[in-house]
Amino acid sequence: MNEALFPVAVFFAAIFTNNILLTNYLGMCSFLSVSKELETSAGLGIAVTFVMAITTALNWLVYRFILVPFSLEYLRFIVFIIVIAAFVQLIEMIIERYSEGLYFSLGIFLPLITVNCAILGASLFMVIREYDFITTFFFGLGSGLGWLLAILAMAGIRMRLKTAKIPKGLEGAGISLVIAGFMAMAFMGFSGMITI
């Protein structure tokens, strides 16, 4: 593949073929608990996209310029987590202070994101797959968008489910997990188109 096009390929792969939620099953808890309404799902999805794109890039810099030179790669879990937590906190404070509109639509989801494993997952994948900085950024952005896509689809289905007749034993979490499984299978149809 053309070197220059690789980041673009990774970007689309992260959305469709290697969707972080539906193929890696990461970020499941908020995916299940917040996907009841389309509007809140979109808010959370956008917040995840934003945070994922920036923290993966940030973590790439930390990894490349601090951890690798001192051969402290094994500490990446803990370092990535504190970088993510600090960044999310900081962004929340700034948004709350300066933009009420943005805070209402995005800011209130930020505390939820700190503990979202998809965010940490994206940072760890970019290390394992040895991406360069540009690719990492596109990978983070793509993964976030993929997560957004998945939660929007889930919210759409669950809004439709409100009026559907569901067998008693499957109500609530049961049917949500079954649907998540179906969606994952659908996305498996894309797999193998691009390798990243």
Add this chain to the structure above:
Amino acid sequence: MLVTLLISVGIISLIAVFLALLMVIADATVGNYGEVKITINDRKELKVQGGQPLLKALNQEGVFIPSACGGRGSCGLCKVKVVQGGGNYLPTELPWISAEEKKNQVRLSCQFKVKNDIAIRIPEELFSVRQFTTKVETLRDLTHDIKEVRLKLIDPKKIEPRAGQFIQFQVPEYELTDEPVYRAYSMASVPSDSEHIELEVRLVPNGICTTYVHKHLKVGDTVMVNGPYGDFFLRDTDRDIICIAGGSGMAPIKSIVLDMAEHKSTRKVMYFFGARSARDLFLLDEMRALEKTMETFTFVPALSEPKPEDNWQGEVGLITDVVRRRVQNASESEAYLCGSPGMIDACMKVLKEIGVPTERTYYDKFS
């Protein structure tokens, strides 16, 4: 080996210190809203650190807003009217706010953050309401389904209620509830015993609080309560008194009568206590003893369905009939009622017949 170890510890510490420093700087600049003013009911002014939730800010200044979930925004109890400087509703408040409340600028105080000067309105009685940490001192079965709970106040150490008022009992998470809930119970203790709170709790099948008290609560357990609340208390007049209670409605009436005995009141008190059969009667000995020490006090227990084995010598019939039989003219009296809504409504009618005006009839309906 040692050097690598030191380097790794050093690097981690450096990263942590750097991020912490960043947070501290942000906290002092971006997160610093300075000192803001909260005006309560147009008369009381508080100066608090801006940027924190209203619930917390008020709590720090000793104004207690009842809330069950502890500020997580999941119980919807800590509502406060913000009449000035409120701004827009947060998405986290909206599930708890009705259209009517929105019009009245009612906010969820655990979510609403104080960022500028605001004016709020709260019920006057909340100024004297406190949250108490207590320990269960004794538990006693009064009847087959009523338990007496005696709580010792730990922090704060004293409560100053008026005879007849109630407190809110916090039920912690247990098998019947996912989060703490509050239930109101009248205090049966004398106000002068300011270090204790006594409650009489009747077991209601599947009742969240009553099941907790009857099946789970043990001596020595910690219980959170807040109060005192309510406008059901002994009025300071010279009028004679008719008290009517049923079941655990005994609690506030007992407190009122004991309070009068302590103050050597010369007001005449007739206390009608209704129960189904002898096994539903309790505190008879205490009441009889009180009759001896307090000359103006008459206790009239009545059974509506006495069983043959009860050997009941006292009044028989519905409590309303008994009142009608024993009191002819009470136009100069006050009445205090406590019990189920059905009982109270029936008693109100009878009291009207025997001349007690509605405005001098005070009641505490259990729901």
